[in-house]
Amino acid sequence: MTATQLVAPVKGHSRRRAIAYWTATVLLVTESLVGGTYDLFRLDPFFAMLAPLGYPAYLATILGSAKILAGLTLSLPRLPRLKEWAYAGILINMLGAAASQIAVGNGPGDYVPPLVFAVIALTSWAYRPGSRRLSAPTVQPTGGAAMGRSAAAITSAAWFVVTGGVGAVLVPWWLTGWQVLRPLAWWSTAEAVGVVLILAGLVVAAGVFIAFVRAGGTPLPGAMTEHLVVTGFNRYVRNPIYLAAMTVFIGEALLLGQLSLVIYAIAVWVGAAAFVRWYEEPALAARFGADYEAYRRAVPAWHPRLHPWTPSDPEHPEVGNGDAGASSAG
Incomplete structure (x- = not known):
């Protein structure tokens, strides 16, 4: 395989990541700015949804201000830490909106749209370029000393x-x-x-x-x-x-x-x-x-094996630090 053959898939992969990121981000920023404006000025149809959900009218001002700030933060270059906060806020807002609709007994037409935007937010976050990410901490392969x-x-x-x-x-x-x-x-x-x-x-x-x-x-x-x-x-x-x-x-x-x-x-x-x-x-x-x-x-990620896996290397009886292989909450 030539060097060109090796590089081409990488370039194609980077291009697909960029398309996915900018598509999701444009949709997310548009929803945040437009939806935030509607909330801030208490315009229908969004403002009319608050009372049936049991929320006070002033929540529209809080949500509108936060949405506009989040949309502006995501549209500006760099600012990686603020972008993390913006993504978290958008995700919490969308999941909360869906949960509120479900809690009062509304149908899929009411709770599916915020769930869709939650997925769009996750897509934008996952594919964001390096200039819009927090610097990753240095990872030590040995893992350091174990806790007591x-x-x-x-x-x-x-x-x-x-x-x-x-x-x-x-x-x-x-x-x-x-x-x-x-x-x-x-x-x-x-x-x-x-x-x-x-x-x-x-x-x-x-x-x-x-x-x-x-x-x-x-x-x-x-x-x-x-x-x-x-x-x-x-x-x-x-x-x-x-x-x-x-x-x-x-x-x-x-x-x-x-x-x-x-x-x-x-x-x-x-x-x-x-x-x-x-x-x-x-x-x-x-x-x-x-x-x-x-x-x-x-070992599969989501469907269990029929038989337990045993590492082939006898010097490594322990392999996998918890879930997704290791020490996160998976």
Whole structure:
């Protein structure tokens, strides 16, 4: 293969990334500036939506100002830290808008558009060029010293309670008020399946957290284990915590008979998949090198293997630092 053959795909890939970034960003900036102007001046149809959702009129002024600032920030060159804040604010606003529509019982025509713009925001964020990114911290391949087991246990337990409490308790309560619906006559069977799924998801999540503690690390990106750890559920799938969370959410949807929780589970999975694809996997590949690449080739990201994977190298009994191969919340 010639040098030209090697360079051409790279140029084509860069061109596709640039097209994806600018297409998504133009749409996002346009929505932010136009929507922000409508909100700031309390113009219909957007302003008329606030009262039925239970929000006060002055929220339009707050949202409009924030949207315009976010749109201007994304349209200007550089300013990488402000852009991170702008993306986070837009994503929170869009997900909150969708959740609000679902909470009051509105249909897909009301909650799908903000979800679409949330995906557009993630696309713009994922494909942004280097001049619009925060500088990545230097990654040490060896990972540094592992945490003490007590510190890892306390940190992991706190992370488990906080993320589980928000994701599996607070948000479902906000969406459903724990109201139980039985849309079909045989729904008691679905409820039983839901209970089984919830328990299974909790067992998997707890097992992965325990594996982190034994390896002297946590699921937090800043507290990775010293070595890749492929034990327990990580031998079957690279993202067991994310899959466990989805299992719990679907179980709650069946137990309560609430479609909104199915939509919530799908939205969370889309966000998790984007995070894994554009942050976790590159970070883990940079940190753990060939060991992680071997793990990623052998173990699927989202559908479990039928048989557990065992590393071929006997000198590396631990390969995979948690999820997406390692130490993030996956």
